[in-house]
Amino acid sequence: MSSLRFIWLIFVVIFSFSSCLVAENAYHYSYMPKKIYENQLFPVTVKGPENNATLTFDTSSTTQPLFSNPLVTKNAQDTFYTYYFKAKKSDIHIPILFITSGTTQTSLDARTITLAPLKAPKDFSGVLATTFKIKGQQVSNYDDKNHMVTLSIEAHEANLEDMALQNSHEFGVEQLQRNHAKVTAEFYAVLPREQKGLHFTYFNTVKKRYISVNIPINVVNASVTTQSDLNPKVDAFEKLKKYALIGFSLFFLLMFVWKRDFFYLILGVVASITLLTFYIPHKQICVKQGAPLYILPTQTSTIGTRISQK
Numbered sequence: 001m002s003s004l005r006f007i008w009l010i011f012v013v014i015f016s017f018s019s020c021l022v023a024e025n026a027y028h029y030s031y032m033p034k035k036i037y038e039n040q041l042f043p044v045t046v047k048g049p050e051n052n053a054t055l056t057f058d059t060s061s062t063t064q065p066l067f068s069n070p071l072v073t074k075n076a077q078d079t080f081y082t083y084y085f086k087a088k089k090s091d092i093h094i095p096i097l098f099i100t101s102g103t104t105q106t107s108l109d110a111r112t113i114t115l116a117p118l119k120a121p122k123d124f125s126g127v128l129a130t131t132f133k134i135k136g137q138q139v140s141n142y143d144d145k146n147h148m149v150t151l152s153i154e155a156h157e158a159n160l161e162d163m164a165l166q167n168s169h170e171f172g173v174e175q176l177q178r179n180h181a182k183v184t185a186e187f188y189a190v191l192p193r194e195q196k197g198l199h200f201t202y203f204n205t206v207k208k209r210y211i212s213v214n215i216p217i218n219v220v221n222a223s224v225t226t227q228s229d230l231n232p233k234v235d236a237f238e239k240l241k242k243y244a245l246i247g248f249s250l251f252f253l254l255m256f257v258w259k260r261d262f263f264y265l266i267l268g269v270v271a272s273i274t275l276l277t278f279y280i281p282h283k284q285i286c287v288k289q290g291a292p293l294y295i296l297p298t299q300t301s302t303i304g305t306r307i308s309q310k
Contacts, residue, residue, distance in 0.1 A: 027053070027099050027106060030080065035116040036087045040128045040205060041066070041157045043181065044083050044094060046108070051079040053101040058110075061095030071180045084180060086159065091115050118203065121210060122166060127202040129158030130181075132211065139217050142190055147217055149198055151187045157205065160185040165200060167191070191217065245275040 030047035044065075046055065051074055057064060065083035073080045085092065092115065097108040136152035153160060160183055165171050171189040191198065198215040252268030255261070 027108065029108060029111070032111060033113055035114045036092065037116055037118045037128055037203070038087060038089055039126065039159045039162050040087045041084055041159055042087065043157065044085060046081040046097065048079050048081065049077060050101055053099055055081055056098045058095035058098070061093070063093055063095055066178070067180060082180070084157070087115060121201060123199060123201050124210065125200040125202050126162045126164050127158055127160060128205050129155040129202055130204065130206050131156045132158060132202050132213070134213070134215065137215060145193055146190045147193055149189050149191055149217060151215070153187055154182070154184050156181045156183070158183050160187070163187055165189050245271055249275060
């Protein structure tokens with residue numbers, strides 16, 4: 001009887017150990033780059049048998065994915081969990097990944113990816129991407145010496161937030177939106193009027209080489225904005241209302257002094273309050289969220305950004 005118990009105990013231990021091995025081997029990294037470059041966005045993919053597992057990287061690590069929830073794709077009986085990381089200035093350490101599937105818990109060991117040097121040309125924009133497309137462009141007059149060039153960009157696995165031009169003294173990235181690998185943004189740059197084209201390169205992380213981008217600068221409206229156009233337009237009707245309120249205020253006050261009738265005093269006070277309410281500058285104003293902020297105070301000016309908060 002004791003022999004049967006011993007055999008049964010050995011069977012339970014072997015079965016439990018085998019289950020743990022199966023659980024550990026069921027999940028593994030199906031893709032992990034061997035080397036990366038500074039500021040590169042790159043994917044890390046885990047392959048597993050189920051799509052209802054919970055994956056969490058060690059929260060004590062300073063290295064975390066851009067999105068806490070992975071991009072989940074299913075192929076037949078396999079499920080792929082893809083996370084995106086961004087490299088910095090040194091080797092990146094992927095932390096331990098804890099996996100919970102039902103009552104089973106396992107983990108994948110931490111990994112280290114080597115940072116490789118990248119010799120950049122002078123016209124390098126700082127962007128590394130698998131794809132990079134200019135979806136639209138706008139060129140307009142900025143002032144009498146410069147153009148404003150705005151590019152609508154769509155890319156994948158790209159660090160568009162780091163985009164810069166060496167030959168522009170003013171540039172920036174606005175409206176950046178990221179959805180895992182896909183990223184869109186508006187890039188603007190101020191260039192000299194005599195410059196007829198925009199040239200820069202980005203590094204294609206799939207082809208492992210620099211790709212040139214050339215954009216002609218053609219201003220739709222060639223007329224240069226004059227200094228008088230930079231002043232906000234004065235509404236003639238608003239000016240008429242202002243002078244009318246001033247006239248009514250003075251008239252009613254004079255009538256009160258002459259007639260000694262408080263009715264005229266009330267009308268004069270109302271007119272004066274209305275004048276002060278509408279035409280004295282406010283210390284604080286409320287701007288609608290999403291309202292465009294133009295580079296210059298003209299109707300044809302380029303939108304530099306939009307108000308993000310009310």
